[in-house]
Amino acid sequence: MKRQAVTLKDVARAANVSRSTASDALSGTGRMTDATRQAVLDAARRLSYRPNPVARGLRTGAVRSIGLHHLHAGDRFASDYFREFVTGALEGTQAHDYDLTLLSSNPQVPRNLIPRVDGVIIADPIADDLRARQLLEAGLPIVAGEHYPPGVPGSPIVVADHERALREILDHALDQGITHPAFIGPDVNSGWGVLLRTAFLAWCQERGLRGTTRQSRFGNTDTDEHEGQVRQLLADEPATDLLIASSEPIVRGALAALRHLGRTPGRDILLACCGDSPTLAITSPPITAIDIHPRALGRECARLLIHMIEHQGQAPRQRTVVPAETHWRDSTTRHPTPGRTPR
Structure with missing residues (x-):
């Protein structure tokens, strides 16, 4: 019985x-x-x-589940960064016996219902993401993984230490003798893009250099489009000797453009990326990149959100910062040009 x-x-x-x-x-x-x-x-x-x-x-009213929202989440699984971020969020939820629910994400179509979750992680908040705004206005506990764009309602955030790592690369490049730095990254639609561009221009002003910037739509993976953008930048600013790209697709476009123009990264132009991936370690040459530890970022987002849920919304007054690490590779080690005396 x-x-x-x-x-x-x-x-x-x-x-x-x-x-x-x-x-x-x-x-x-x-x-x-x-x-x-x-x-x-x-x-x-x-x-x-x-x-x-x-x-x-x-x-x-609790369901012991938190939602994860990302712009076009289904498409982003091709990204090493997003897969690692989700893995970290899963580690964080499992440690507290919560489920992780991946939310549907069409940024142009409003949700019919608020999701049945106890709170939401918004990964890489974007200004024109309608569903992210709905979630922020729904009264749920929210934690954002990375900075909010200007004009977007805020919440507690967990961020990587981008500025410190970016300045480290810029200082290293200055030691290599660069005089004309350039940056390509997301526009004001991305808080991450705003942070990187602001930090880049501030560094250039402090060093008395004229920095060049170009904008790229957040999440744009079109290598051909980025190749054309880099070609145009170098046509407008042929003296550019350092290019900082925000993402791997921009780097791939830059490598194609530099090959076409007969320029060699690490020799007559330095090249670095603000996000690392396994691919960047095996390109020719390997690309110096910032490892923003997305797994740790996702795990910390989940930990903080669950703390807020279980303590009635209590959250830190300041942002939570996850260390970033620069992986130094040949693309920022200036080699002497054949037939030219080294500096």
Whole structure:
């Protein structure tokens, strides 16, 4: 005969308390004496009580699941960065026995319903993402993975230390003798793009250099388009001797453009990327890049969001910063041009 499951009512009866007191004692809430709480815990242990998560969710409204929103999330699984970010978020949710739900993401079409989750991670918030704005206005606990663009409602954020790593690359390039740096990255639609461009231009001003910038749409993976953009930049600014690209697709376009123009990264122009990937380590030449540790970023987003959920929205006043690491490769090691005396 199948044993009947022990209920909360059974625990309450065994501890000689009300059902609501038993529920509060088991969840660590409510006001009661330590002796009463311990009596409930002892009764639950003695009866081998296991709470019913469905019933508990109906009572509290909690589903022990957090949502993950990203612009065009399905397409982004081709990105090493996004796969690592999701893996980190899964590690963070599993550590606290939460589920992770990947939310549907059509940035131009509003949601019909607010998702049935306890909170949401917004990865790489973008200004014209309609669904991200809906989530921010829905009253759910929200944590963003990376900076918000100007004009977008905010929330606690977890970010990589981009500026420190970018300045490290720029200082290294200056030591190599560069005089005409350039940057290509996302426009004001991306808070990450705004941060990188602002940091680049501030560094150039501090060093008395005229920095050149060009804009690229966030998430644009069209290598041919980026190749054309780099060709045009070098036609406009032929003295450019350092190019900082925000993403791998821009680097691939830059390599094609430089090959066409007969220029060699690491020799007559330095090339670096603000995000690393396995591919950048095996290009010719290998590309210096900033590892922003997306797995750690995703894991920290999940940890912070679950803390907010379980502590009624309490969040740090300041942003949470995950260290970034520069992987130095041949594309920023200036080699002497054949027939020319080294500096």
